Amino acid sequence: MTENPGRKFxxxxxxxxxxxxxxxxxxxxYSMNPLxxxxxxxxxxxxxxxxxxxxxxxxxxxxxxxxxxTTLFIIKxxxxxxxxxxxxxxxxxxxxxxxxxxxxxxxxxSVQKRPREMMWVIGMLMGLxxxxxxxxxxxxxxxxxxxxxxxxxxxxxxxxxxxIGPIVTFLxxxxxxxxxxxxxxxxxxxxxxxxxLLSLLALKLYMFEAHGAAEPVSVGAKEKSKDVPWFPTVxxxxxxxxxxxxxxxxxxxxxxxxSLPVEFTPAAASNTVAxxxxxxxxxxxxxxxxxxxxxxxxxxxxxxxxAAIAISLLPFIDRGxxxxxxxxxxxxxIGVIIVAELLVLTVWGYLTPGQIIPDSEAILxxxxxxxxxxxxxxxxxxxxxxSNKEERAPMKSRLRAIALPFTNRQVTAVFLIPLVAGSVSxxxxxxxxxxxxxxxxxxxANFSVLMVSFYAMARMMRSLSLTKNRSIS
Amino acid sequence: MLRYTVVxxxxxxxxxxxxxxWVVDLISLQRVFGAMLGSELxxxxxxxxxxxxxxxxxxxxxxLLAGCVVAAVFLLIAVQLGSTSA
Numbered sequence: 001m002t003e004n005p006g007r008k009f010x011x012x013x014x015x016x017x018x019x020x021x022x023x024x025x026x027x028x029x030y031s032m033n034p035l036x037x038x039x040x041x042x043x044x045x046x047x048x049x050x051x052x053x054x055x056x057x058x059x060x061x062x063x064x065x066x067x068x069x070t071t072l073f074i075i076k077x078x079x080x081x082x083x084x085x086x087x088x089x090x091x092x093x094x095x096x097x098x099x100x101x102x103x104x105x106x107x108x109x110s111v112q113k114r115p116r117e118m119m120w121v122i123g124m125l126m127g128l129x130x131x132x133x134x135x136x137x138x139x140x141x142x143x144x145x146x147x148x149x150x151x152x153x154x155x156x157x158x159x160x161x162x163x164i165g166p167i168v169t170f171l172x173x174x175x176x177x178x179x180x181x182x183x184x185x186x187x188x189x190x191x192x193x194x195x196x197l198l199s200l201l202a203l204k205l206y207m208f209e210a211h212g213a214a215e216p217v218s219v220g221a222k223e224k225s226k227d228v229p230w231f232p233t234v235x236x237x238x239x240x241x242x243x244x245x246x247x248x249x250x251x252x253x254x255x256x257x258x259s260l261p262v263e264f265t266p267a268a269a270s271n272t273v274a275x276x277x278x279x280x281x282x283x284x285x286x287x288x289x290x291x292x293x294x295x296x297x298x299x300x301x302x303x304x305x306x307a308a309i310a311i312s313l314l315p316f317i318d319r320g321x322x323x324x325x326x327x328x329x330x331x332x333x334i335g336v337i338i339v340a341e342l343l344v345l346t347v348w349g350y351l352t353p354g355q356i357i358p359d360s361e362a363i364l365x366x367x368x369x370x371x372x373x374x375x376x377x378x379x380x381x382x383x384x385x386x387s388n389k390e391e392r393a394p395m396k397s398r399l400r401a402i403a404l405p406f407t408n409r410q411v412t413a414v415f416l417i418p419l420v421a422g423s424v425s426x427x428x429x430x431x432x433x434x435x436x437x438x439x440x441x442x443x444x445a446n447f448s449v450l451m452v453s454f455y456a457m458a459r460m461m462r463s464l465s466l467t468k469n470r471s472i473s
Numbered sequence: 474m475l476r477y478t479v480v481x482x483x484x485x486x487x488x489x490x491x492x493x494x495w496v497v498d499l500i501s502l503q504r505v506f507g508a509m510l511g512s513e514l515x516x517x518x519x520x521x522x523x524x525x526x527x528x529x530x531x532x533x534x535x536x537l538l539a540g541c542v543v544a545a546v547f548l549l550i551a552v553q554l555g556s557t558s559a
Binding site (some may be wrong): 236 | 499500503504505506507508509510512513514515517518521522524525549550551554
């Protein structure tokens with residue numbers, strides 16, 4: 001029997017490098033799913049960033065008087081320069097988006113459980129590095145928008161303790177001049193951060209080869225799945241999804257080319273509202289809450305840092321063996337709340353540039369989102385636990401139950417009445433509390449309607465669930 | 474047959490991109506080039522798909538058809554971008 005040449009090369013590689021683990025070994029068939037390849041797609045995006053970045057380095061000059069003009073020159077006069085610059089920008093966006101998707105997919109699938117605890121921690125460090133890439137790269141074109149937003153970020157460093165604050169600020173942003181800041185950010189962007197990310201990536205890949213992909217949460221999926229070889233099956237699959245990803249990136253770049261804002265000058269900056277790129281908008285929005293102004297920023301930064309640390313150390317906090325998100329109500333609910341809050345804060349930050357958000361509005365929106373998800377989650381997990389006690393109906397019958405709102409049109413029609421009433425009263429409550437002229441009577445009346453609507457909807461949902469159980473049985 | 478059709482499509486797309494790269498002004502038509510490259514990459518991934526899943530089952534063919542439609546849409550975008558740039 002002839003040996004696979006790919007396997008032969010891998011064995012040679014292992015032998016010469018003295019590797020103890022099996023490199024590019026066969027993988028389980030269940031991992032032939034794009035959700036298992038989000039990390040690999042992030043790595044492809046990083047590779048594309050390195051390639052396009054190196055090409056831009058041929059023309060880009062990182063000085064305050066040439067950074068903007070050379071960026072503009074690349075876009076306007078270098079053959080394919082506009083496409084290159086746009087692909088670099090959208091590649092960065094894709095890398096950050098994929099890193100977030102990879103994180104939350106891992107969170108809900110509990111991939112951080114034993115023995116992959118350290119893979120999770122390394123992954124979080126990689127995520128932070130990716131965000132740092134975004135922060136440092138944003139300044140490099142030296143536009144008024146990017147410089148103003150970066151100054152806000154650097155300003156936050158002044159809230160660090162006096163013992164380390166000045167040193168960190170000097171290392172990251174230099175002695176306070178624009179030139180020093182640009183040089184530092186350029187060095188971080190093209191030397192320090194790539195070196196850090198590559199080291200972490202190598203470490204994570206090593207651990208991945210040792211532990212393999214986390215098995216799916218569904219019972220018995222691991223036992224049913226057979227292994228497929230790296231050459232050619234996994235290789236072809238990887239190349240296929242990689243090519244599709246790069247294709248979409250190129251077409252989006254072709255359709256929506258980059259347009260450079262005006263160059264940074266102190267005069268232009270005075271007329272510009274500092275707003276970060278979309279991936280930092282959620283944090284920007286938190287910092288705009290009235291309570292977090294001035295010394296309150298310590299609280300905001302403290303809460304965000306604690307949340308990031310808690311997620312990083314999740315494998316050591318959530319030590320249970322259960323991995324199915326449907327059987328982990330607390331962690332699943334927390335995860336959904338985090339995702340929803342990030343989305344709400346991002347959109348909200350985009351819609352309200354430079355506006356200070358009153359505390360009442362912040363509490364209502366963020367608390368409302370968290371509260372609504374918690375209530376819905378509680379209701380759903382309770383329903384599920386109840387239906388688990390009874391005999392589970394076949395999948396086909398359960399799928400038929402999804403159509404119940406359409407088959408029970410009267411219930412659905414009546415359900416819409418409290419839904420509309422509740423929404424209007426909720427909007428009125430928000431409007432009253434944020435208008436500055438709070439009328440207690442109006443707030444109370446609307447709040448009462450809101451509560452009654454909520455109760456009516458809950459009753460109808462219960463009645464619908466009973467109908468569902470009857471139809472299944 | 475399907476396998477050879479896709480590989481032929483790939484070769485044709487690669488050749489057309491090469492010719493295009495040779496004759497056009499890349500400064501003014503770089504967006505067209507980007508969209509064409511995207512289209513070619515989709516065809517390339519479809520060729521890989523044929524080798525990855527060589528069965529002629531209908532589910533495989535559906536994915537292949539979807540890929541070809543996406544490649545065609547990307548090519549149409551390239552044509553549209555070309556007509557607006559001219």
